[in-house]
Amino acid sequence: MTTTTTSTATAGTGAAERRRLVEDFAYRMRHHALNMGEVQGQGYVGQALGSADMFAAVYADQLVYRPEDPDWDGRDRFLLSTGHYAIGHYAALAQAGIVPIEELETYGSDDSRLPMSGMSTYTPGMEISGGSLGHGLPIAIGTALGLRHQGSPSRVINFMSDGELDEGSTWEAAMGAHHHGLGNLTVLVDINALQADGKTDTVMRTEPVADKWAASGWHVQRVDGNDVGQLLAAFDAVAQDAGPDARPSVILCDTRVGCGVPLLEEREKAHFMRIEEHEWKTCREQLTAGHEGATK
């Protein structure tokens, strides 16, 4: 059986080893993201780099799935609400063995299975068609209800962005998840504090974010979303909170746009980051140097 059940399966490997597996996964994801970005000459590379650790924690440590059978009934469901983060999701799907790594170079091209915005009808392992923001969480409520109704132990993880906190549907769903006691639902919010029109606090003030989720009846944690140790500890705390009276859980992840590539981390933040042709090589070199420095 090739089921990947990493969360508990890797418990015996030691905390340091567990963390290293996730960090390596994230590092490879970031290279994939840069490669995809270079194909298009632009794209949501900043978001992909910033959220890579979150995706890596999910796919390398938490999610139960079968790479060779992405529609396997017993899988956990990972919903990408922010469709434009597909570049990051594809990087994770490739690293997880669900999408061939060679296929990543078709990202955003005609007839590719990897469109710019993630869609369930195009890509194996893509559960929903995101993109119209504020959809993932309502769908996740139905998925979690449906799985529980049918006696499935599978979990639902919804990945969303802080920009989606502007959408009313997010809060309809937040109330619904609490009302229905969906302990099988975990939400990751990528708080990069950046939206299409600028910084989140200038577009729509969403803080205090943690208080809002807590007031909606959720189990709330806020972590550095670029710190794998904190992410794994948060997932462990979600597992601790499980039980017959379990609440839905949200892990609020503060992240840095462009994380892992100093050139991009320092650049003026933009929703759609422009990277010049000659800069891609520098980006890759900086990413590799950073990772080697960290693992020495």
Place this chain on the structure above:
Amino acid sequence: MTTTPVKARLKTSAMIASFADPGQKTAPAPFGHALVKAAEENPAIVGLTADLGKYTDMHIFANAFPERFFQMGMAEQLLLGAAAGMAQTGLVPFASTYSVFAARRAYDFLALDAAEPNLNVNVVGGLPGLTTGYGPSHQATEDMAIFRGMPNLTIVDPCDSLDIEQAVPQLAASEGPTYLRLLRGNVPTVLDEYDYTFELGKAKVLRGGADVVFVSSGLMTMRALAAAKELAKHHVDVAVVHAPTIKPFDTETVLRELNTDRLAVTLENHSVVGGLFETVASAVVQSGVSKRVVPIALPDEFLQAGALPTLHDRYGLSVARIVEKVLGEL
């Protein structure tokens, strides 16, 4: 205190008004009972509502299958998003709200979460067209116009209790999303007097006639049949074609009936924009048939509040107004 004698006025602009004629045969909550029956045979069927279970006959299902009923609160975006999520897990959800909220408020959620991935999500919309005197907030006069543009979506506008009873299991069995224009409460039973069964995607000739051909959907088929009887008294022989499936539309049957020398009239409980009339008109034009078609439909306006019989008469949906219109055209 003085009592002022006033002319008896039709009162009530209440939310729920009956459009059944006095003494007409009716069936209680045909949708709710049909859903229970379908659910007894198909364990995948579940019911959802957005705080309108009692008003969409979903409460019948909720009472019969409390563990298969999910209350989503007054949150229509959640309702349709969650229905899509449930369908992804293999369930067959029926999600009820008023048509105005499904069409105007939660369109994006039905479009992207259910229709684009072609999931078996069945939306049940109460108060379609002019079936409440409550005013524009609840009168879904343009729901079909809104929904007809949605790829993959099947749209059904049933006439009576028999149509609803027979449609529900077919909607559950059909792939992809559907929208049912619900008639709720004590719903007239009319079509049992004709050699008729509901078939998803099919229009049926209910009666023949040499002078006029009516093509109608929804409760206007009931009115069309009554108007045909009235017109017979004026020696006008009227055929009635019932087309409850608006999309995909049975172009073949309808064009066969229209492509004659008879006066062609469409009748619908919907705005003249974007509903049955324009569905028929586009089929006529695309086929190359040269034929004038007269619409009987609601005007392209936000309608007034008032008593339903008053409003049906005011906006041309009553039998008397249909008869008047047809006689004027002949």
